[in-house]
Amino acid sequence: LRSSCTFYPSSFVKGDYIYWSDWERRSLSRAKKRDGSDRIVLHENIPDLMGIKAAYPKRISNVSNGCAVKNGGCSHLCLYRPLGLVCMCPVGWELDANGETCIIPEAFLMFTQRDIVRVSLSSEPRGLRDNGVEELIVHADPSSANGGNISERQALKHAPRDILRVSLSSFPTNLDSLRLHNVSQPLALDFHYKSNRIYWTGSEGTTGTICRAYLNGSNMELILTAGLEYMEGIAIDWLAENLYWSDSGHLHIEMSKLDGKSRRIIVWKNTNPRALVVHPAEGYLYWADWLDPPTLQRSELDGRNRITLLKDVGRIFALTLDYSSNRLYWSEVDAPSIQSVDLNGGSRRFVVQEPNMKPTVLTEFGDFLYWANWRKQSIEISDKATGLNRSTLHLDLHFIINLIAVHALKQRGWNHCATRRNYCEHLCIFMPDRSHKTPYRCSCPSHYALSSDKRSCTAPKKFILFSQHSTVRRMKVKERQDMEEYPIVEDVRLSHVDLEQAFDIALDPYSQTLFWTCELTNSVNATRLLAGEVRPVGTIIANAQYKPRSLAIYPKK
Template structure:
């Protein structure tokens, strides 16, 4: 038996290498475009390869990186190219692979980034002869040319606007209209020149045709377009202009046909689209707690009483889970409307005052706006992971999400009020509403018509646009029940909202604001409201963070990366393919989810224990009387976090950088949004 033991010990290393090699071949393939495969088979982000820090356990991500390293004042591109740090975050892809713009501040339209660690700069500070960025990039020759512009020539006005002598911006069409619109009256200067042709200067700011007149000018549009905001032409949409249909509108041979989306049926008498299934519920927060009301009758119940104060509300319709935030506190709770007794569960402790909540029912994410931090944030619905998505906002007040199209919407009501849209993966940020807007404090989506509604506290009106920012229309204006709104929702053919001034919950026709009805009176100190029905959160194929992209297999959501990432687990994507992607389960570095590899790993452990046991038995057989032993068994537990993909280990000493808090404007967040 002693010879047999020696043979086993001699063959064990070769057997172990063979098994290890087989296991390496069974590892799941890394994404070649996004990941680097270490020599031990694990995957790390390609951004971490050859960055001077070891991320692979075996250090292979820093091997074969070449002898040359970028200098102290240089940035290493993903392609290993060295780039001057002055070219970082200048909104230009200097690396050629976009890596020099990945970690930059998300500066809004009309602003300029001074770099990854500096604030955004107003556009009128660019090329004004003064260095406002620490590295002087705002006055660089490549940006400003050989001759530096004067402060007056550095215009922050849009192409359709005229810049006054004091820098203010007004519409071009207001120039020389015999009515001073600039604070300094400069728009009415030099208007007596008979041969002056304003159309020669940037086409008068007109998007299409400019018609010069003896005094002033006019913008004109082609026959199939209409003029909006005095200078911009947009295509005519017969369906939206007529506003005859609740949902689907078909324009054919000069006539319109109305139809209903799946999940609805058309009322034969009123021709309105009605939701199938259970009756819709109205959920709202008030000083009495979280309350639920049936839309058909006057019955209502209190889910969670004695809240410290009303706040924003969102609901996951599939299991009737209600999420809400405490007013003035950084806490987000949840409760179930389908279970008894109702218990409030703390989900998240967050930074600052929460002004809006929204639920992504496809990817199981929770979005909220933080006033003090000036950010839009996301977290898993169980609260296990949270992160900032968009920063640098001026008092964000509302958020809404359409995961079927891959869009995230938000409103801000600070010094530059606006409504913006971005893909859920953080790309293609777009300003939808920037003019004729004062204090947007509530958003809601009409998904069948692909419209976005908002309430403007300053203008006391509810307006809508399509998801591209076109076909704007004021639907409801101040009517005695629209002075201080809390909550906004769209369901079937109606707009629903609450009015804190009259302590009521109302509704009106979503097409024209008619048929005003008061559904509830004496609602005390309400904070937010949302309508719950399965048709408002339909099942479907996720856009996987970006429009026109549907995964063939799984949509993987990663909140741990530098930017929120939505990726297909296959390199191939198919636009508009009717498949429902699933969310991949997370796998920490110490756990492997591939079934084949798991089996091999168990076999390796079993054989290793067997070899150790045989060696121990042989040794004891040689030196002392034999003793029995017990072979221990091992089990591997799969991670319960469904949205985090495998990534490099997180340094436990790393801390999140907190932004400077500002004193919140309560008027800005008095009417939170609804998802």
């Protein structure tokens, strides 16, 4: 068989025959195992053929193990090992104290990690972003100061491109992951308990992304790609079912519905936003701002009535909110401490403070505060009111950059948007002023105006469209009849394909269809521009013989 086979990655023997897969010939074959005679091709034209194994129609007699009888007593998976059987659970479950029954943990932590990097400090580190994640990595690795001839960033250890979880229901805690596939390194996290989903920010090349999946890692969706750069914060209003994120690349805060539709920029003036949290029951948004000097900011849930809550703070790296006691907790890039204030910025106190600690991300649940200590590469725990009773929850976890506690009690409460959100065509905003007869208002995607019925939205009639790389941007000039402020420029997504570049564009104003040529794929494409949503129509022309560039249309009703 040696001379007649090209490349066979797998084989097995059954009876008098040997069976093998041929990767280059894309075939399954069989021959006598003694001399290679009686060779036949069983099947052809199977691309990417690799492993092969036989499934026997009859049970092999006189062979058994502990898992063969009642699944070894395991509720889910039974695995037999040389030292005996062990029960295992699916992702998102854990073993009960009896070692046999799989249960869904009541509470757990979810977190993401960052690559460990080394940069040269002998010259200006041009490859270093102006953000706390990169800077803390440099500070945590003293040997990086002796970078010598290292002129570029070098990854010393790659973090998993996944979201990890640690149970709070069992001890010792079990470390698991969602086993996400084909995702970039997750950055910021939040969850929506009612829909059993996790949301996270990431990047695809030079473009930022927002994704979601179920808490067991299944059904991953890419919900936002356009007009995103570096999202260091994400937060969910679980009552109105709105999504918020900060973009330190574009220097603004945006919101949308949970599916990514109805996008609206709500904070864009004089801001460099980082970590953020929402308090849906109170109607407030809180965020860390890294403008010089850094501050802690607060606004209503649509960005109105913005105030500076705290001025004498450092660069806040992580921010979490205790909804039961209505207190904010945070850690700073430059301070070895965890501090806390009430919702109005009063009653400030140090919760945890010591010279040798390096708290980064943090979260709270129940009576406890959890944080990642980069110096010890661990998750630590203490009483959240006093900072006492400190202990280590889990070790050997390097450079955790986001940490959240997941439990139903973290997303309780009620406001009018919990029952009236479908009354609004797009976004329902709960107002903290309870004196209003209806303490909520409807809001629209950026550049759309609220109609006279106070619930539907009207598209802009006068604007300019221009293309930049893979994004088309809309510029709207403020008109006399406009009643509210809005950002002049808004992004419009063209495609999920990163490499597509819009060379020229044309708009049909009647159908709100955007036509655009792509110089990389030599194609003409169409996209519908809907309120707060972009819906790809498809490719109209894609032929190697043509190279469409400039474009014009003749619109008709």
